[in-house]
Amino acid sequence: xxxxxxxxxxxxxxxxxxxxxxxxxxxxxxxxxxxxxxxxxxxxxxxxxxxxxxxxxxxxxxxxxxxxxxxxxxxxxxxxxxxxxxxxxxxxxxxxxxxxxxxxxxxxxxxxxxxxxxxxxxxxxxxxxxxxxxxxxxxx
Amino acid sequence: xxxxxxxxxxxxxxxxxxxxxxxxxxxxxxxxxxxxxxxxxxxxxxxxxxxxxxxxxxxxxxxxxxxxxxxxxxxxxxxxxxxxxxxxxxxxxxxxxxxxxxxxxxxxxxxxxxxxxxxxxxxxxxxxxxxxxxxxxxxx
DNA sequence: CTATCTGCAAACCGTTTGCAGCGTT
DNA sequence: AACGCTGCAAACGGTTTGCAGATAG
Numbered sequence: 001x002x003x004x005x006x007x008x009x010x011x012x013x014x015x016x017x018x019x020x021x022x023x024x025x026x027x028x029x030x031x032x033x034x035x036x037x038x039x040x041x042x043x044x045x046x047x048x049x050x051x052x053x054x055x056x057x058x059x060x061x062x063x064x065x066x067x068x069x070x071x072x073x074x075x076x077x078x079x080x081x082x083x084x085x086x087x088x089x090x091x092x093x094x095x096x097x098x099x100x101x102x103x104x105x106x107x108x109x110x111x112x113x114x115x116x117x118x119x120x121x122x123x124x125x126x127x128x129x130x131x132x133x134x135x136x137x138x139x140x
Numbered sequence: 141x142x143x144x145x146x147x148x149x150x151x152x153x154x155x156x157x158x159x160x161x162x163x164x165x166x167x168x169x170x171x172x173x174x175x176x177x178x179x180x181x182x183x184x185x186x187x188x189x190x191x192x193x194x195x196x197x198x199x200x201x202x203x204x205x206x207x208x209x210x211x212x213x214x215x216x217x218x219x220x221x222x223x224x225x226x227x228x229x230x231x232x233x234x235x236x237x238x239x240x241x242x243x244x245x246x247x248x249x250x251x252x253x254x255x256x257x258x259x260x261x262x263x264x265x266x267x268x269x270x271x272x273x274x275x276x277x278x279x280x
Numbered sequence: 281c282t283a284t285c286t287g288c289a290a291a292c293c294g295t296t297t298g299c300a301g302c303g304t305t
Numbered sequence: 306a307a308c309g310c311t312g313c314a315a316a317c318g319g320t321t322t323g324c325a326g327a328t329a330g
Contacts (some may be wrong), residue, residue, distance in 0.1 A: 155283095155284085156284085156285090157283090157284055157285065159284090159285065159286080161285090161286075161287095162285085191286090191287075192286090192287085193286070193287040193288070194287095195286080195287065195288085196285080196286065196287075199285085199286090
């Protein structure tokens, strides 16, 4: 089963209806190898389903985010792009030039976190780690 | 010399003029122990200088950011708050409840980054690390 | 004296909301 | 048949811009 089918099933179990514009948005996000903002998603969705409205894109994003299937990615240029959500301890590596996004697992932070908790008295509950650079293709 | 004086000097060297509304904004940001958004800065600046306009806050933020004296902090709730810029390899630890921000130095990421570069072919040039939790006061 | 800065009002633009009709289940 | 979904248009709210007068250097 493809990722978009899985997402559609989850949406349906949640009480959502499966409509053509929604399928278009889900497919775009499930297949994307980079974070996309609402405008970009709208533009792409339009190619499959020209009648779609931007509002439907926003509403579908809201639902997908509520189900933790996608999440907002923060970058220098803005924080309005969405990507498949991290699973477990995944973080993200982004190409600064083409936007290509790669998720990776890497949790060597335990020691740092424990030391900081001791030093600052904070109780640390979450961490964000993002790496930026150039993907192989963009180094050329 | 206090931090706000240092910042004001840097602005002046850059060709900016030192005006009362600007001094108010600079002092607020230099002294803040948490990230503040334009509206919050405006509200506080107003107390010292009631005639100040929101626009001046935005324009001062722009200058301070261009001089790398402050930077935008990204949080779940939004990405519009500014904090004293990180120096060198500093990262940030934020209290989810009161917003208190602490900068810390902690760079155990070399190994992770080298391993990822080898594995993905990316050339990694930057990383963001943010920790979230509860400060000592907010744990009570 | 001159260039920069200021506050105001208006323009902007991405996002959200209200609504009447449509489509899924 | 019922309820959710759709696109449209209007509302919204934060940010930016144009401008004429004020002010730092």
